[in-house]
Amino acid sequence: MHSPAFHIVSQEDRRWAHNEAMDQTASRNWQGARGHREDPPAMVDSSHAPNRRRPLPGWSALLLSILLMISALSACSTRPGSHSLHWSQLPPLPDTLGVAGPFAGVSGGALLVAGGANFPGKMPWEGGQKVWHDAVYALNGINRPWKRVGTLPRPLAYGVSVTTKRGMLCIGGSDADRHYREVFLLNFHQGQIAVEPFPSLPLPLANAAGALVGSTIYVTGGSDQPGEQSALNQCFAMDLAAKPPAWSTLPPCPGKARILPVAGAGERDFYLFGGAALEQTNGRMARVYLHDAWRYQPEHGWQRLADLPKPCVAGPTPAPKVDASFLLVGGDDGSHIGFQPPEKHPGFPKAVLVYDLKTGSWHTNGEVPAARATVPTAFWHNHFVIPSGEMRPGVRSPEVWTFTSERL
Secondary structure: OEEEEEEEHHHHHHHHHHHHHHHHOOOOOHHHHHHHOOOOOOOOOOOOOOOOOOOOOOOHHHHHHHHHHHHHHHHHOOOOOOOOEEEEEEEOOOOOOEEEOOOEEEOOOEEEOOEEEEEEOOOOOOOOOEEEEEEEEEEEEOOOEEEEEOOOOOOEEEEEEEOOOOOEEEEEOOOOOEEEEEEEEEEEEEEEEEEEEOOOOOOEEEEOOEEOOOEEEEEEEEEEEEEOOEEEEOOEEEEEEOOOOOOOEEEOOOOOOOOOOOOEEEEOEEEEOOEEEEEEEEEEEEEEOOOEEEEOOOEEEEEEEOOOOOOOOOOOOOOEEEOOEEEOOOOOOOOOOOOOHHHHHOOOOOEEEEEEOOEEEEEEEEEOOOOOOOEEEEEEEEEEEOOOOOOEOOOOOOOEEEEEEEEO
């Protein structure tokens, strides 16, 4: 590891316990934080208690507030359903710029990262041109270096990647000129990559999201042409256990058509979070940042869930699932759209959003050490992996972050 794991203490948990304590005391000493007012402090009748001092106005209430707050923090230091996240780094990718939209997964015990796109010359706001890549890198052990072990059939990025028992499945994607229908399996064996074709998608697709639920792959959202001119809400599924496997078209998501959503894999259900719709605004196509959430059940179809606390576009996908919760660990919430100057962009928001499957509710759970967008996730050596991705619009990072999580 390049850096030791460290523990993230959730700021949301502190605020939650802090607010609980203030609700109990209702002290005006905390009026600025909660808007409560305290009752006048009790006064002692000196004629009946000659040996007792009259308390100083406000100070007794303040002392009581502090004691109750300490007690609340000790007893309720974490919100029910919170998680302790332990972050660390693997060796960075050999591409020193990093890439957005790579494929990532596991095959033959190795972590694979393939393709992706970046700006090797000038930045986009300087007129730089995006370049797509075809390199396949493998990390065949936590303490080993990355090695280039092969190439994709073509330079490719912004597809869906799914780890299967046979290898990493690469679904769709794009280059500078077009989007693709092709699906293929990357299998890593004895230091080499083998490419096996799979059934193609019903249509060209990039900037979609997908996940493996049981033996069935679900893919939804995205677009069928370059340039963010239109978005799709179609949903496709392929059962890998079928002989032969083939894509089927499912009912579309009832929400807005979208690009760059986050997918989630439940025990039997498929989940969809956020993304961006594309709509005409002031004579041009623009992103509309979404915060809706959906579940697809084969026997019941689509069901809308509680909205996210804020939009999430291009978050690491599929969302890591820990126990009965999905964790959204990055992405863009649209809070810095059009930020100027672009080279000073502060980066994407760091808050971790958690969807609790048992309660059907959302809460925040601390922060990521380095927010990323337009990047897949993988699960390798009992760690969730976020390989490379965008750190702010147009700017990639070669860092490879991992985390483990435990429910508190």
